[in-house]
Amino acid sequence: METGRPPSRRHARHPARLAAAFLLAGLPMMATGAEPPTVSLRPGADIQTAVDRHPPGTRFRLEAGVHRLQSIVPKSGNRFEGAPGAVLSGARRLTAFVHRGSVWIARGQTQEGRVNAAEFCRSGFPRCARPEDLFIDDTPLLHVDSRSAVGPGRWFFDYGADEIVIGDDPTGRRVETSVTARAFGGTASGVVIRDLTIEKYAAPIQAAAVDAEFGPGWTVRNNILRLNHGVGVNAGNGSRILDNRILDNGHAGFSGSGTDFLIAGNEIARNGYAGVDFHWEGGGGKITESGGGGLIRGNCVHDNVGAGIWADIDVHRLVIEDNLVFGNADNGITYEISYDGVIRNNRVADNGQRGQGWFWGAQILISSARGVRVYGNDIDVPNGYGNAVTVVSQDRAPYTPAVGNEIFDNRIVIRNADARVGAVTDVDADNAVVAAGNRLYGNRYHLADLKERIWFWNDAEADWNAIRAQGQEVGGVVNAGIPQKTPLSCPSTAPADNAR
Numbered sequence: 001m002e003t004g005r006p007p008s009r010r011h012a013r014h015p016a017r018l019a020a021a022f023l024l025a026g027l028p029m030m031a032t033g034a035e036p037p038t039v040s041l042r043p044g045a046d047i048q049t050a051v052d053r054h055p056p057g058t059r060f061r062l063e064a065g066v067h068r069l070q071s072i073v074p075k076s077g078n079r080f081e082g083a084p085g086a087v088l089s090g091a092r093r094l095t096a097f098v099h100r101g102s103v104w105i106a107r108g109q110t111q112e113g114r115v116n117a118a119e120f121c122r123s124g125f126p127r128c129a130r131p132e133d134l135f136i137d138d139t140p141l142l143h144v145d146s147r148s149a150v151g152p153g154r155w156f157f158d159y160g161a162d163e164i165v166i167g168d169d170p171t172g173r174r175v176e177t178s179v180t181a182r183a184f185g186g187t188a189s190g191v192v193i194r195d196l197t198i199e200k201y202a203a204p205i206q207a208a209a210v211d212a213e214f215g216p217g218w219t220v221r222n223n224i225l226r227l228n229h230g231v232g233v234n235a236g237n238g239s240r241i242l243d244n245r246i247l248d249n250g251h252a253g254f255s256g257s258g259t260d261f262l263i264a265g266n267e268i269a270r271n272g273y274a275g276v277d278f279h280w281e282g283g284g285g286k287i288t289e290s291g292g293g294g295l296i297r298g299n300c301v302h303d304n305v306g307a308g309i310w311a312d313i314d315v316h317r318l319v320i321e322d323n324l325v326f327g328n329a330d331n332g333i334t335y336e337i338s339y340d341g342v343i344r345n346n347r348v349a350d351n352g353q354r355g356q357g358w359f360w361g362a363q364i365l366i367s368s369a370r371g372v373r374v375y376g377n378d379i380d381v382p383n384g385y386g387n388a389v390t391v392v393s394q395d396r397a398p399y400t401p402a403v404g405n406e407i408f409d410n411r412i413v414i415r416n417a418d419a420r421v422g423a424v425t426d427v428d429a430d431n432a433v434v435a436a437g438n439r440l441y442g443n444r445y446h447l448a449d450l451k452e453r454i455w456f457w458n459d460a461e462a463d464w465n466a467i468r469a470q471g472q473e474v475g476g477v478v479n480a481g482i483p484q485k486t487p488l489s490c491p492s493t494a495p496a497d498n499a500r
Contacts, residue, residue, distance in 0.1 A: 036077070043067050051075060056188075062086040062196065068093075069179055073186035074215075080184075082196035082223075090180035090201030090209065090228070091135065097170055103150050106164040109157070111179045116204045117276065125275020131202040131229045132157055133178045133250065133274075136168055140227065140250070140273055178202035178229060185211035194221040203230030205251050205276060212239045213257060220244060225253075229274060231285075235261045242266070246285075250274030253304065254285035260293035267490050272305025278330055279356065282306040292317040300490035303327040308351060312336040321345050325363075326488045329354040336367040337399040345376040349488060352386035359424050359456070362387040368396040371404040380485070383415040388454070391423035393434045401430040403437025413446045414454055415482055422456030422467075431459045435470070442475040450480050 036057035039050055043065035050060065057077035064085035069092065074080070082088075097104040111132060118129035127143040134141045134155045141155045150156050151167040158165060164177060178200045184193060193210060201209035209228035212218035213236035221242045225232035232246040235256030243265040246253040253271040254263060268284045276282045283306020287294060294315070301308040301323060308328040311318050315338035323346045325332040332351035335341045348363040355361020363379045363386065366372045374389060381388050389410070393402035402423070412421065421443075425434045435458035445464075447454065455467040462470070464478045 208234035278306030
């Protein structure tokens with residue numbers, strides 16, 4: 001029963017004292033139920049300090065200009081939005097050099113990030129695993145492993161002497177070196193990051209400049225993520241990676257794991273400058289250890305040094321649909337040691353120029369995976385390299401033998417008579433199982449010569465009659481004559497580069 005007694009003085013609040021307390025704490029006044037505030041931050045402001053001083057849900061507007069060396073752990077519901085021309089940079093400008101002979105030296109450089117996967121550097125890239133980069137006018141130089149190897153386009157970080165040595169005259173040019181490892185990360189939920197250029201972070205190999213893996217429900221939208229040494233953006237549970245330009249990152253454009261994520265509408269291009277062995281990992285992007293519900297849709301993935309889109313290691317029920325995937329050095333789309341994928345309605349062409357031969361370098365590769373359905377795709381194998389759609393089964397328990405995969409209702413243009421469609425295993429005892437356990441049907445082929453033996457099934461090459469004699473390609477059609485190639489380019493819907 002209510003007594004009408006006034007509240008205890010211990011719980012009473014005097015409005016004037018309350019306002020003074022908020023002002024002393026540096027916090028904005030908010031009425032009960034009011035919208036969280038918007039905080040404007042100009043270049044030079046400490047963004048993390050602002051985050052720490054404001055409540056969850058606060059909106060931060062980053063004003064035009066370069067916000068350097070910021071690393072931010074958001075609170076739940078924080079929004080970070082860039083004004084036109086807002087750039088988050090993990091790099092420091094270098095302006096003081098000592099000229100010695102044919103090199104220029106910047107002293108007092110004490111940054112040294114984590115080294116990861118050094119054993120996977122390609123020949124000619126001895127320091128691919130060092131996260132520090134050097135940029136001259138936005139172009140990354142090759143990091144060599146000795147002072148004597150420095151020359152035009154090459155630089156060396158002498159970590160013992162705290163010196164950067166470059167072989168190009170820096171006079172009148174913008175010289176920057178990456179310092180900070182990460183732009184955003186943490187475990188807060190519901191964070192939104194949009195309309196920013198996020199560049200030149202010293203993210204280690206396999207780590208991302210924007211790391212949404214451990215914070216559920218992040219949205220990363222309409223940003224430019226570029227020139228970060230490791231990965232541009234990493235997705236996690238419930239992530240929404242939408243309408244970004246993910247360009248020219250050192251290791252890969254995106255990575256991810258978890259469930260119920262969406263990667264859609266992005267341009268993912270030219271990633272892989274650091275020189276990591278892309279057959280190990282790298283290129284457009286890779287998903288690993290996903291429990292289901294992931295969707296990669298409507299992206300333009302091109303000219304990456306490695307695979308375009310790659311699912312690898314215990315990925316379940318990933319859907320890859322409506323993407324344009326072309327010009328990537330390795331496979332266009334790969335589904336590897338994983339389960340129950342759907343690869344549909346993609347346009348996949350001109351991938352695999354730097355593949356390793358055999359049945360690799362495919363437009364679409366199913367590698368020791370089970371239950372993958374490949375349908376409705378427009379597949380174009382270029383003249384001179386690459387395979388079409390291949391199933392490769394190896395001794396990679398528990399994913400082998402690779403069975404239950406279906407390839408159907410695709411349009412497949414073969415411009416290279418050495419290209420292959422089919423299933424193969426390097427485990428002799430599995431030949432019959434792999435042949436019986438996978439299906440081709442209803443595909444529409446365009447060949448220069450109807451006698452070409454482009455199919456491979458049950459450990460043997462086959463022409464059209466032979467593949468149909470094995471019970472494959474029921475309802476399929478083969479056409480003589482190669483259609484004219486349509487030029488490939490991304491739809492012009494991605495955001496433009498922010499002004500510097």
